[in-house]
Amino acid sequence: MAVMRKLFARTLFLLVAGLCVAGVSAAPPKKAASKPVAPAEKAPAPAHAAPADEDKGKEINGVCAACHGEFGQGGKRGEYPRIAGQRAAYIKDQLKSFRARKRINIPMYPYTQERELPDEDIEAVSDYLAAIQLPTKWPEFKDSDDALTRLEAVEKVMIVPRAEGDIENGKAIYQKECFSCHGRDGRGRGKFPLLVGQYTSYLKKQVDSYLKGERPHDEEGPKGILNALGEKDIQDILAYLTSIQDAEK
Ligand code: HEC
Numbered sequence: 751m752a753v754m755r756k757l758f759a760r761t762l763f764l765l766v767a768g769l770c771v772a773g774v775s776a777a778p779p780k781k782a783a784s785k786p787v788a789p790a791e792k793a794p795a796p797a798h799a800a801p802a803d804e805d806k807g808k809e810i811n812g813v814c815a816a817c818h819g820e821f822g823q824g825g826k827r828g829e830y831p832r833i834a835g836q837r838a839a840y841i842k843d844q845l846k847s848f849r850a851r852k853r854i855n856i857p858m859y860p861y862t863q864e865r866e867l868p869d870e871d872i873e874a875v876s877d878y879l880a881a882i883q884l885p886t887k888w889p890e891f892k893d894s895d896d897a898l899t900r901l902e903a904v905e906k907v908m909i910v911p912r913a914e915g916d917i918e919n920g921k922a923i924y925q926k927e928c929f930s931c932h933g934r935d936g937r938g939r940g941k942f943p944l945l946v947g948q949y950t951s952y953l954k955k956q957v958d959s960y961l962k963g964e965r966p967h968d969e970e971g972p973k974g975i976l977n978a979l980g981e982k983d984i985q986d987i988l989a990y991l992t993s994i995q996d997a998e999k
């Protein structure tokens with residue numbers, strides 16, 4: 751019952767959020783907006799994608815934005831992962847796994863059903879999100895910027911706080927065991943996900959569910975590379991990943 755109530759509340763919230771989004775884009779720009787959110791021209795522009803698909807992707811992303819943020823930047827310190835700039839092939843895979851319940855994601859399950867998100871919508875929204883380039887430099891603020899404006903701008907930057915750990919040890923393991931799929935720079939390749947710039951708490955949660963066998967990690971079967979590592983090694987890898995995020999691409 752509590753779950754139903756929560757779902758209902760969430761639906762209502764999304765409806766309202768959706769209406770607000772629709773309202774904002776439909777209404778002519780007003781001189782004095784009541785809430786100083788980032789203006790549209792500051793939005794990171796998707797790089798390449800056919801305009802039609804881009805519009806469609808953007809529209810679908812309106813639903814995702816309620817949890818993952820308007821620009822796919824994620825939120826609640828990693829409860830909602832960043833999905834902007836993630837590999838398109840990987841996003842598509844994950845959306846299909848959520849739908850098929852191969853990867854359990856209760857909050858997202860209703861949004862991934864065929865009726866809500868047919869395959870062509872998965873294509874459009876994944877390509878749209880993958881093309882978003884979040885800034886990797888800290889914003890400069892004016893004295894007049896209030897706390898909310900600052901917080902929202904900072905959350906959009908593709909840099910997460912440094913994680914504790916032995917960076918040298920993390921580097922050694924990562925560059926031996928992980929790079930072949932996740933890339934030397936941690937930005938993924940092909941269908942292998944980007945790890946750099948992702949919230950540490952989220953990555954940690956995923957590693958935990960791989961270790962428990964709740965989510966399959968790679969093609970090697972239930973016992974993979976992560977099972978061979980100790981808790982400290984994993985923490986060190988996470989620390990290393992947060993140390994290379996502002997490196998040049
Ligand atoms: C009700 C909140 C909610 C909505 C709406 C939502 N998501 Fe999510 N999403 C989540 C949560 C929570 C997770 C993390 C699940 C976990 O911890 O394993 C997630 C995870 C993901 C992931 C996996 C990221 C990764 O690195 O593996 C992708 C991709 C994703 N969402 C895409 C979308 C897209 C696209 C939409 C819109 C069609 C959407 N989400 C709508 C809550 C939501």
Ligand code: HEC
Pocket residue numbers: 843853923924927928929930931932941942943944945948953954956957965966967968969975976987
């Ligand atoms: C053989 C290829 C391969 C290797 C090597 C590999 N991974 Fe992965 N990794 C994957 C694949 C594939 C996924 C996505 C799995 C899925 O579909 O759920 C993934 C996902 C992840 C995720 C979750 C990302 C997200 O956004 O949810 C983490 C964290 C991760 N890997 C960490 C590591 C670490 C740490 C290492 C090295 C110790 C490593 N991986 C080595 C293939 C690999």
